Amino acid sequence: MIITRTPLRISFFGGGTDLPDFYCRYGGEVVSTTIDKYQYITCRHMPPFWDYKHRFVYGSKTEHVSRIDEIEHPAIREALRYLNIDYGVDMHYNTDIPARSGIGSSSSFTVGLLNALNGLNGKIRSKHELAKDSIYVEQKMIKEPVGSQDQTAAAYGGFNHIIFRKDGEIEVHPITISKERITELNRHLLLVFTGFQRYSKDIEKKKIENIDHKIKELLEMKEYVSQSMDILNSGKDICEFGSLLNETWRRKRELSENVSDERIDGLYVKGMKNGAIGGKLLGAGGGGFILFFVKPEDRRRLKEAIYNFLCVPFSFDNTGSQVIYYKPEDEIVMQRYTVPGKEW
DSSP states (O other), rough: EEEEEEEEEEEEEOOTSSHHHHHHHHEEEEEEEEEEEEEEEEEEEOOOSSOOSSSETTTTTEEESSSGGGGSSSSHHHHHTTTTOOOEEEEEEEEOOOSSSSSSHHHHHHHHHHHHHHHHHOOOOHHHHHHHHHHHHHIIIIIOOOOOOHHHHHHOOSEEEEEEEESSSSEEEOOOOOOHHHHHHHHTEEEEEEOOOHHHHHHHHHHHTTTOOOHHHHHHHHHHHHHHHHHHHHHSHHHHHHHHHHHHHHHHTTTOTSOOHHHHHHHHHHHHHEEEEEEEOSSSSSSSEEEEEEOOGHHHHHHTTTTSSEEOOOOOOOOSSSSEEEEEOOOOHHSOETTTTTTT
């Protein structure tokens, strides 16, 4: 049995420039951090006593199937296909924060699952390999309209400057600022749940279709990456980071008319009127989490103003996807058994 723990992420700047259609022409950059909210995946070899080969439990759904092409969950199906899994798999999934909330849950799931299945096969993949494998599964096999930052953040973990080269290579550079500066930044952030994302895949697909018409906006969003690191690395007022978040949110809204709606805009305006200096909606848009930047002394006023929304406390995480439990199966269990009508 093996259990992996994979963090979720917050993207500050550069979102959209991690889409291959953009960075393979112009190069992309993001600043993001993983947080102490996780997904847990438990995998083991499936015992041979049932009339199905695989069992997958995720959310409120359970799948019992005998062939890979019968699997409904696209990431599970393609991960097993990618690794040429020929034995039965019993997988259970748990999460601190549900899917469709804009903090990279889909990619964290893919990363954590590939990490677990590799471990079950007795293999160790580097962080770089795990990120690249996950990107390949999502973009090439599932054909999801997604970028490359979420898989990279989940695999590596930490507060990073991630660079996407025109040749497709990805570089991850930890942002080396003092512990005090990191703590100061964390204390100015408030994570607010607006409700589940709606049509996030359609939003991302529309962004990709509109890339040629949004080059100027994406290049400006890319410039915010270096500006944000300059603020963090200098003695500048940390609140300039918040003001820059407000600018990147304005640009993000211009990428697609479906990024925001009246409800989200109303919440954002209310936040800005009650102490927030800046903020942005995380993820593709249409719901999920808003990240507000607010001075600690104004935090209570802001939370009272938006009392009907859930605020989620968090801290930064540095671990990336990890195997947190591993017990090799007994030699007798690992042998192949012959049972009536099938081999296990």
